[in-house]
Amino acid sequence: MDLFALPPLALLLEMTTRALLGLTAVFDPLVGGAAATLAIVAVTVAVRLLLLPVGVSQARAEQTRARLAPRLRALQERWRTNPERLQRETMQLYRDEGASPLAGCLPVLAQAPVVGLLYAVFLHPTVGGQPNALLAHDLWGAPLGRSLVSVITTGTPDATALVVPGLVIAVIAGAAELTRRLLRPPHDPAAPAWMGTITGALHFSTAVVAMFVPLAAGVYLAVTTVWTLVQRLLLRRRYPLPV
Template identity: 75%
Template structure:
């Protein structure tokens, strides 16, 4: 079932498509055939600018978790035999310190609707009964609505498609590696050793996703991932982790 066939979501899809087409027309004198791709980049930057306060909150939360790590370890040592009491004491500690264990998830959750909407815009050949003109736009000769999975299944895979999608995936993977090496999140000494490895794997999930979504959505993910690395590096200087 296509959720965007439901009237409220169909209307939202139509508005998003019209807005992107208007922005594409505005950027056409500057970018020409790549105007729609540039429109996606502009939308990405606008979203990231709007989420700067959320990024600041995330940096503060990361600093708070690192600062509270010894006390959290002490709580686990004391109440590890009683999960309910441990959870209660942990939440009391976060509340008393004005911190939240979920604050770091906010940027991802805030962007999810935007990525989903971009995915839908470049997935539907028709919107509100009209041909989706955005699908005619390209990035270096590759339609913005093409995906790696789609190209393989329809036999439209070519060197340009492989190069564009491969570059987007490589950029995201590089940003994930930079995050893993330079911006390694604080590790709770009391946590199981396998959790650190799991976190490292999850950081590359976005790169895997970019290989299967339309090029436009992959472009959004690449730009937002690079932005995230740069922003976190700046905020790490403003809110350094305790030694």
């Protein structure tokens, strides 16, 4: 069942497609064939600007968690035999300080609907009863409506259709690795063990997702991953972690 056949989602899909086509028409005189890609970049920048307050809150929360680390270790030592009490005391400490151990996940979760919409837009051959004109656009010869996996598994792919998505995925993986190395979060002794596993996996899950979604959504993911790296580097200088 296609969820975007439901009237509310169908309307949202049509509005998103029209907005992207409008931006593409604006950029076409400037960049020609790259207009649709530039439209996706513009949407990405707009979304990230809207999420800037979330990024600032994330940086503040990370600074707070680093400052609270000694007190969290003390709580863990005191209540190590009483996990329920440890959890209550830990959450109370976070509430008192206005922080959350889950703050780092918010930017990723907030962007999921945007990625889902881009995926849907470039997956539907018709939108609103009309042919989807966005599917005629490409990036350096690679169709924006095809994923790397679909290129590999259907027919005989040409070099361009493989190399361009591969480069986009490489940018995502490279930015994620730099983020992991340069902005490693402080160890939180009170955080559940699975939190570290999830955080580490999230760094590279975006690159995996980009292999399966249309190239258009991959472009969004590449731009937002690089944005995240630069934004966090700047915010780390504004909200440095205690030594």
